[in-house]
Amino acid sequence: MAGFALRVKTKSGHQVVNTLTKDSSIKELKQVLSTLSNIPVNRLQILSGYPPKILDVTQDNLNLANSGITSGDTLILEEKIGSQSAPEEKPARKHVEDPFDCPGILMKNVVPADNSCLFTSVHFVLNGKVDESGNVAPYMRQLVAETIKTESQQYDEAILGKPVDEYCTWIQDDKSWGGAIELAILSNYYGIEIAVVDTMNAIINRFGEDQSYPHRVFLMFDGIHYDPLYMESLDGGKIQTIFSSEDDRVLREAVQLAQEAKSSRQFTDVDKFTLKCMVCNVFLTGQTAAQEHAQQTGHASFGEV
Structure with a gap:
């Protein structure tokens, strides 16, 4: 069944929701958005379009196919001010929004080496799980291409290493590998800092560092392959993939991980392998x-x- 890919903007950044279908109800949509934004359903206000207008989401049983909301739309989430509705318990926070001082161990989740490891890894750290639909990598590739076309003055031939149209065609090919350009674009699109642990040089490359994003995620790069990093709690329970950008403790642990990986030669020399x-x-x-x-x-x- 065809899925819905909705771009959702909250006060903490952008995310993509792709767990709904055209047959999902307005009630299901509100529950997903409430959990994502940590705004109670009865205080959730959804806007869309340009200029943004408040959507009527009062018909809980109406399905998305008949709601006027289409796949690819951008939804803006706000909390109603001064609502007179009865208080409602806030939805449980997703594991990625747990308190940032939870003790744990930074670990690597190995993803397939299928030329889309960068996109798979970014999805994992944003959602806390591996994409099983097969739709994420094509979606992100298309997103990158559309961004480059829209911002061709910033991403010109000198930056891309090839003409804009040629690069856009190339990156949408599932045999092409993503890199720094794609990480910069995805960081900006999702409104989150992406810190890449480079095991070859034992350094951290931070994409979006100058944008003061409130949250940070981590990937590991061995020279040819990306894997997502996550924090596993000491009791072996929940995992955390999104961290406060002010959490230097996790950043220091990532640097140590890079140094350990380099010393044990957990990297690939891309020029010689x-x-x-x-x-x-x-x-x-x-x-x-x-x-x-x-x-x-x-x-x-x-x-x-």
Whole structure:
């Protein structure tokens, strides 16, 4: 059944909701948005369009297909001021919004090496789970392409390394690997700092650092592959993937993780590593050669030798 991809803007940033379908009800939509924003349903105000207008979401049994809300819409969530409705208990916070001082261990969640590991990892840290629909990577690739076209003065040929239209076509190919450009765009789109633990150089590259975003997420990069990082509580229960951008404790732990990974050589030298194409058995040296081979042949399955 076709899903709904809704861009949701709250006071803490942007997120994408893709757990609903056209048959979901207005009541289900409000429950999802209430949990996401931590605003009680009876105080939730939803706006859409430009200029933004308040949506009528009083018909709980109406499904989204008949509500006027379509997949791809941007919804703005606000809390009603001075509502006379009876007090309602706030929804339980998602695990990613738990108190930031929870003790735990920063760990890596390994995602598939399918050329979309960056997008899979970003989705994991934003939602606390691996995407099983297969829709997230294509959606993020399209988002990147649309952003580049819209902001072509910022993302010009000199930055992209190829003409704008060519890059936009390239990044939407599921055989293409995302990198710094995609991380910068996704950081800005979701309104969150993305800190990348570089295990080759034992440093942290922070995308969106200059935007004063209130929250931060962590990825690990070994030279060719991205994995998401999460904090596992000491009692083995809930996990946390979104942290306060002022939480230097977690940032220090990430730096230590990078140093430990480098000292144990948990990285890949992208200029020297050897790959074997698992389709035609050709041996390739370095990331660039692998990307060119994938573009020329359409082969997307590689094994490191």
